[in-house]
Amino acid sequence: MATQPVTRTPAQPTSGRGSSLRIESLTKEFGSGVRANDDISLDLEAGEAFGLLGPNGAGKTTLVKQVIGLLRPTSGRILLGPYDLVADPGAARQLCAYLPQAAVPIDSFKAGEAIEIAGRIRGGSRRDVHRRAGELIEALDLGEWEQTLGMRLSGGVRRLVGFAMTIVWPCPVAILDEPTNDVDPLRRRLLWNELRRVRDEGVTVLLVTHNVMEAEKSVDRLAVIDSGRVVASGTPSALKVDERGRLRLQVMLPPGSDTPPLPEFVLRSAQSGHTLVAVVSEHDAAAAVDWAQGLLEDGSAEEYALGATTLEDVYIRLTGRVTADEDGLA
Amino acid sequence: MLLWHASSLRVWAVTTIVVEIMAGCGMVIGVGLLVPDISQTAALYCTTGTAVITLIMVGLIIGPQFIAQQRTDGTYEYLLGLPVPRTAAAFAWYTVCLVLALPGAVAALALGCWHYDLSLRVSPAVVPAVLLASFTATMLGYAVANAIERPMVTVILTQVVIFLAFGYAPINFPPDQMPHWLAEANRGLPFLPMATAVRHGLTPGFDNRLAESYAVLIAWAVGSALVAAIAIGRRR
16 A cells, blocks of 8 residues: 655544554664664554564564654554554654553552543543543453552552543554553453453554463464563464364473473473473373373472463474463463 | 643642642741841842742752652543643643742742842833743753653652752752862753753843853753653653
């Protein structure tokens, strides 16, 4: 699609609705010579939730900062409908709502007040924003803290308030960088529910997350980024095609213990802390359970679980690293 | 954005205003303790000069340190991502800084006039002088806070500015009390013009090089606003 010249008319929040977000051959190299993004191309359809997965330092945050106009790409383009977001970072801020990885600056705001001011800045009317903020507070179970100053909120509640501030007045694109950091498991589900609802309203969601398990349930497509490059992209199902006929065995080892020798039927494994994840063929399910049970009985393991392979196993295969799933065993 | 800045400083507004008032009043009275037989002219310089220092302190020093803190804890990124024209954001910041600074400046003037038995003849000229001095100081602080990547450098730089403004800028005393070379250097810096413009609006007889002072002040205002605009708009 040819890029039309950017007009002098400021981008309005509704003018990019229904447009796809295209990232073309994006490269970002910092002055120190570090190539944080290397020839990344992504196509986000209007109204889809697109996840960016990858280990720390993969370049995910660098990528989204270029979309929102906080960093300038070394080369490449970012297009949202007729708008060139690299040439016009003002349009990027107008069309994209951004929740950064760091906390939002709401120390002096009451939670409800912060959400409403954010909506007003985005162009919402006082009445509509007030109504919408009330809906979000209820949906995210934040009623208890609505009148509490930000400096007195826990990290997780602040994160939820930040999320609400980002989506209170919908823009064509919502960029969320680790939205569930510090959020308790119950409210995380509420957040993901709201995310799905926002997406269903036509907002394109670009989501950076480490929580592979939850992202699998909430995104339409995703890209796995490692060392600045896209190593895989597609729907969660498409990415798991190679895992068909395989099961994952997750074993919790006692702290300080050595990794037990792995039997031959283990196709591959990865360990993070005392969580050992092994992928086995479904034909070896019984043998896998016997082996894990043996570890349990001789004290080499504290617990284990056998289940279907997940996106996390794809992630491990592609990056060689286990994600930090704070919920423990899946 | 005005509502945002005002609300974000709300918790600190009272503290800031109280600190400003205490600092201003303390400076005014302190000079009288140092120089018990201070002349009326010297007292006038000190009182009006303290009002100028109090006026510019919020935008030039407290403001950049506040922004540096936000850069340190990463919260400044959220503000940079908001769909607000940079000029509107800067103007909102200036307005809030001015409102926070005025009570301290007025308190210093009032206390100084009472303590030293001074009579001011405030003219309408004080309005553009105060607005311009405050704007220049705020834009300077805004430019420093946004142009310098490392927050600690910003904090250190603002400490240096305090040192320069208090010790080497003829705000509380006439420039002819300084070495000639230093007095000449200050003609090109913003502090002496700020003091001259505001003092002229508060009392007659202090309009020496007034036109030059306004010209220098406007040049610093425009220059720092430009630097601030470039710094905020710059993407790494």
